[in-house]
Amino acid sequence: MKLVTRAQEDMKNALKLVSSLEVEHEEVKNIYGSLCHSFPILVRQSGLCQALAFSAEKARKEDSRGRAHRLLLEHVAQILGVRDPLQAVQQADAIGYMHYTRRVLSAWVYFKRFAASVLGVHTGGRDEGE
């Protein structure tokens, strides 16, 4: 019986994923770090589906903002263990949807922490693209 709690697993993954940003351009780092703070708030206020749709929309642009949102979506996909998070969430039933929302929110506690400690971004602020 292997026992690793989900919180431990989330923390490890969050550290790995946030740290992968270190090689990125400064602007991408800052926007991504800021998203780590504002994304879970958007999930809480508007629901997971809308929060993901917002990022999917931004991710289409080929600039730093687009890159940051693409990375965020990739990281959500890894946490949820799905290929396309927006599609997965849209197709989920009520139970699946609640599960995905909880997974994202509990994991993003760590993304928020590591955005501050690894990337040095301490608050969300308003994403100017909003």
Added chain:
Amino acid sequence: MAEKAKLIFWQALTPVHPGTGQDSGSVVDLPVAREVATGFPFIPASSLKGVLRDGREDEQANRVFGSLESAAELSLTDARVLFLPVRAYAGTFAFLTCPLVLERLRRDQKALGLSPLQAVIPTPGRTEALLGANPAIVHEGQVILEDIDLEARVGKVKDLAEELGLLVFGPEAGYFQERFALVHDDVFSYFCEMGVEIIARVKLNPESKTVVKGGLWHEEAIPAETVFSCFAIGTHGFEELERPYLQLGGQASVGRGLLRRLGGGA
């Protein structure tokens, strides 16, 4: 003299923020206090008592609420969420509760020798909302709560809706009964997290009127309309509870934390 117990209810008229001063484990900077064993929000007994006492140090207040020399005649329990309002596609909002909430209430009523809830408390499926006889929150066979759709089961908890309506709201029972929905514990727990409001607060630089660096934070608040249950236990001093309104918790200056007293037969 033997202790008596009374069940009382409070309803939030504006969002309430019973803080904890901690932020670990939440994506929000200032979350509301939550019960450790359930994760449901609550108002600590000490907050209620502090507001009822209102800083009074006179003889009456010392006797009822206690002093360093003598124990209080009246104690309160934490106020637990009984009905959580959640935005609904039809009927504006639903009053949600779940078997765990009602069974805990019933267990406490029995333990205190009060007459317990009589109606059967069925266990809803995870995708069901059990409703009273004439619900106002059904849209094409569903109860659509924020982004969760539940199957409406009309009339499944008619007796429960009536009993709770009468107990808590008395003459206003109708407004409650048509919005009442009994949902699975897990669904209730989800909305205790997702249905709690988030309020963004900013600190402005007084000179430039711009947000100071690090001056944005998010606070949780239990939404207006939420109904809480609590017990008052004691030998005397129940008259202290005879107040139509209370103002509780932080941010009173921006209108937070206004509660009205409901029913309870005291």
Added chain:
Amino acid sequence: MPERVLEIHALSPLLFRDGRPFTAADGTETAARSLPLPLPGTVAGFVRTQIGKALGRGWGQEVLQDLHALQVSGPLLAREEEVLLPAPLDGVIYKDGNGDLRVMRLRPFTPPEGAGCDLPEGMLPLEVTQDVKPESRYHFWRAQDMERWLLGEDLVPERIPGLPTETRVHVAMDPVRGKAREGQLYSVAYRPLEMGKDPETYRPATLRVRLSLPEGMGVAPVGHLGGERRPVTVRIREDLSGAWWDCPKSIQERFRGLGPGARVRLILATPALFEGGWRPGWIERSGSGALHLPRGLSKVRLRLVAAAVGRREAVSGWNLRQNRPKPVRWMVPAGSVYFFEVEQGNPADLLESWLRPVSDHEQDRKDGFGLAMWGVW
């Protein structure tokens, strides 16, 4: 006097204070911690108060003496209807190289020729067979797991951390300014009588106490337990055996087959108070037929071979009758284990003290300190 089991239900999280001082003033300890369970003496005091209230004869000297004389055994923690016991300190739960959970049983052993240790004369050390990091949060064991452990079987128990803690930060409000008063901030860790972390894992819990209630005496149902007068209710359980953990048949049978020379083990279900600190004062007088010993121990002579004793814990409190603090005394924590060899007498007689107190002083026993569980090694 018929024996009864009382069940205590909490209406809000409780505060079980340890002996540390605590105030909201600047520069002092501003955090109050909560013990995993209330001390036996605290619960005994609560139970006597409820009996006194129901008696309705006031609190005169005679009434107080009568109440003080009541034997109260407890508290035991129950999760729904299942009795839980403090984890035995001779069992170490760990993960092996594959990440699988294992239990290491600590047993007395004779060091090889030439090796030694600084234990008191005649005592053996306990053998640590694996160099491992113990797993955390195995604080309570289910009664059925404890039964097997007492019989010497190896098992990995269910992980039960016990009652969760709920830390609340308190401030004193200034009613005029509507703000917190300067320097009036403190935190208190409470324990709900409930387990879990969400509705899925939620389980209600109660405290159980056993006592001889004289005919015609009852208990007032509503009262206050622990710090800050937090409200609780108490009721008499009619099903004595169903609400308590009577000595299992398997253990009775095992003890019936034992004779002089048998190796028996005592595990404490509640903290104990002994004259010799960690060492029970009755060991030398066991089997001597002396009066005023814990039940069964005057009939069986025991020799102490080894012990697994936890770090000492402080008990003090406030003496209401004399209106001054009680002097601090040091307890042996619950879960501590004593390994004995039977020198004389019938080992089965030891079971007379099954979940009954074996502290040295009679009043400490009446307060429920040191409830015993017996097994073999």
